[in-house]
Amino acid sequence: MSRRSAYVVSEGFTRVSEHWEKSILDLAVEAARKALRGAPGLAPQQVFVGNMFSSSGASQEHMGALVASALGLEGVPAFKVESACSSGGSAFNVAYSLVRSGAIDSALVVGVEKMRDLEPEAVSQALAMAESAEYTQFVGATFAALNGLLARYYMERMDVSRDELSALPVIDHANAVTAEHAQFRRAITAEIVARSGMVADPLRLFDCAPVGDGAAAVVLASDSGAAHAKKAKMAEVLGGRVSTARFSVYEREDMLDFAATRTAFREAMKQAGLSSPKVSFVELHDAFSVVGALSLEAMGFSKKGMGAKDAKAGKYGMKSGLPVNTFGGLKARGHPVGATGVYQIAEACLQLTDQAGQNQVEGAEYGVTQNVGGVDTTSAVHVLGRAE
Amino acid sequence: MAIQYWRIRDRYYRLVGSRCAKCGSEYFPPVYRCRKCGSEDVRDAEMPKTGRILTYTVLHEPMPGFEAQAPFPLALVKLENNATVLTQIVDSPEDSVKTGAKVRATLRRVRVDGDSGQIVYGYKFVVVS
Numbered sequence: 001m002s003r004r005s006a007y008v009v010s011e012g013f014t015r016v017s018e019h020w021e022k023s024i025l026d027l028a029v030e031a032a033r034k035a036l037r038g039a040p041g042l043a044p045q046q047v048f049v050g051n052m053f054s055s056s057g058a059s060q061e062h063m064g065a066l067v068a069s070a071l072g073l074e075g076v077p078a079f080k081v082e083s084a085c086s087s088g089g090s091a092f093n094v095a096y097s098l099v100r101s102g103a104i105d106s107a108l109v110v111g112v113e114k115m116r117d118l119e120p121e122a123v124s125q126a127l128a129m130a131e132s133a134e135y136t137q138f139v140g141a142t143f144a145a146l147n148g149l150l151a152r153y154y155m156e157r158m159d160v161s162r163d164e165l166s167a168l169p170v171i172d173h174a175n176a177v178t179a180e181h182a183q184f185r186r187a188i189t190a191e192i193v194a195r196s197g198m199v200a201d202p203l204r205l206f207d208c209a210p211v212g213d214g215a216a217a218v219v220l221a222s223d224s225g226a227a228h229a230k231k232a233k234m235a236e237v238l239g240g241r242v243s244t245a246r247f248s249v250y251e252r253e254d255m256l257d258f259a260a261t262r263t264a265f266r267e268a269m270k271q272a273g274l275s276s277p278k279v280s281f282v283e284l285h286d287a288f289s290v291v292g293a294l295s296l297e298a299m300g301f302s303k304k305g306m307g308a309k310d311a312k313a314g315k316y317g318m319k320s321g322l323p324v325n326t327f328g329g330l331k332a333r334g335h336p337v338g339a340t341g342v343y344q345i346a347e348a349c350l351q352l353t354d355q356a357g358q359n360q361v362e363g364a365e366y367g368v369t370q371n372v373g374g375v376d377t378t379s380a381v382h383v384l385g386r387a388e
Numbered sequence: 389m390a391i392q393y394w395r396i397r398d399r400y401y402r403l404v405g406s407r408c409a410k411c412g413s414e415y416f417p418p419v420y421r422c423r424k425c426g427s428e429d430v431r432d433a434e435m436p437k438t439g440r441i442l443t444y445t446v447l448h449e450p451m452p453g454f455e456a457q458a459p460f461p462l463a464l465v466k467l468e469n470n471a472t473v474l475t476q477i478v479d480s481p482e483d484s485v486k487t488g489a490k491v492r493a494t495l496r497r498v499r500v501d502g503d504s505g506q507i508v509y510g511y512k513f514v515v516v517s
Contacts, residue, residue, distance in 0.1 A: 121452045124450070125452055128451060132417065134393070134417070136474060139462065139498070140447070140453070140462070140499070142449065142450065144447070144449065145462050149464055151445075152445060199447075200445045200448065200449070202445075248417070250473075
């Protein structure tokens with residue numbers, strides 16, 4: 001099968017924050033307009049909206065047509081793509097697959113989530129819907145609880161310390177200080193993580209991504225679509241794959257093996273024709289510190305049991321050979337769940353077009369984005385590079 | 389909401405999971421297809437009621453309907469047939485809830501359904517010393 005090239009022509013996003021004055025549609029339109037203005041002359045042929053819980057969060061379904069109509073794009077096919085916290089990455093992957101296959105020449109992908117309108121308990125309930133209603137939610141286990149179980153298992157099995165687990169949140173916050181769109185732009189220490197309130201023992205507040213509102217959008221185009229845009233600064237999408245794993249983490253033979261990420265990464269890198277040492281930076285799905293560590297292991301950047309230890313040892317800092325979460329990642333840029341995967345793509349594009357400002361990874365050639373739904377139940381991995 | 393749980397009450401009351409009619413592998417939660425041999429001939433089977441804690445957490449920020457119980461321990465229990473159950477641990481001293489602890493199943497009230505007032509029962513586990 002012949003595959004065509006696909007480019008991210010432009011991106012746009014809101015700051016991740018408490019947007020009390022803006023609705024879910026306001027946020028989606030704001031991000032989408034910024035992206036569309038960056039791609040003058042290009043009319044998207046399809047619209048994909050990555051979103052997890054507009055229904056319980058904003059009493060709103062039918063997000064595809066709602067967003068397309070608000071943008072004056074009536075007539076185009078428009079869909080919401082949902083795969084829990086990986087909804088944004090999955091929406092991007094569907095658009096990418098269509099552009100790459102030749103079915104369409106351009107698409108608008110918008111990721112959006114409105115979380116702060118809900119009471120904290122209602123956010124927990126909405127997020128828990130990513131997991132089994134009958135065997136996980138039923139017993140009162142939240143999403144954080146599942147990750148707490150996993151974190152203890154990881155720490156006991158792999159002899160991981162509290163300080164080692166804290167290393168990724170510390171990196172995220174350090175990188176977010178200079179990221180204008182980040183939710184929390186202040187540095188933290190391992191001591192602050194270790195002293196923060198208990199959520200699901202051993203996971204504390206600063207092990208967990210915050211609750212926030214936000215939207216991110218990108219315009220994707222084929223060669224001919226991009227030609228219409230007459231734009232110099234683009235990133236090329238070199239590979240992308242979504243993979244799914246056995247549904248509940250406790251049904252798996254090895255809970256510490258993130259098989260969805262492992263497969264998605266391997267296949268995306270194969271499509272890109274790249275080997276791991278070529279990767280310049282990773283936008284990592286660390287919704288919980290333990291998830292970031294296990295993701296680094298699944299992608300092979302760290303050996304088994306070494307993800308958190310390597311982070312503590314300085315392997316993934318901004319000045320290291322492989323910076324992760326260059327604008328703060330899920331912990332500090334923020335995690336408006338259905339939007340996160342699109343923020344990651346937008347951030348990778350900023351890096352690969354030298355528009356990352358103070359957060360620029362010098363000489364960045366290739367970036368990987370990894371966006372996870374559930375406890376690595378769905379994983380969307382993309383590989384991007386500079387457009388030739 | 390309540391009908392969803394009523395439908396599978398045997399699973400909650402008696403810990404009914406699946407047994408593969410072909411190779412004998414057992415599962416909880418139940419499966420539609422045997423993960424070992426691929427057979428779709430899987431039948432309801434009651435699980436053993438004892439096992440050991442594989443890992444646990446104490447949940448401090450609960451969902452609606454569970455506020456009165458928080459903080460409460462949740463564990464993954466490896467049953468004697470190797471099936472793994474996610475469950476609350478009840479009636480057990482705090483320091484007895486640890487990895488490797490022996491536990492047995494018991495029946496408890498899980499929640500009161502907010503809309504209908506229906507009381508939902510199900511399995512929870514107790515540490516046995």
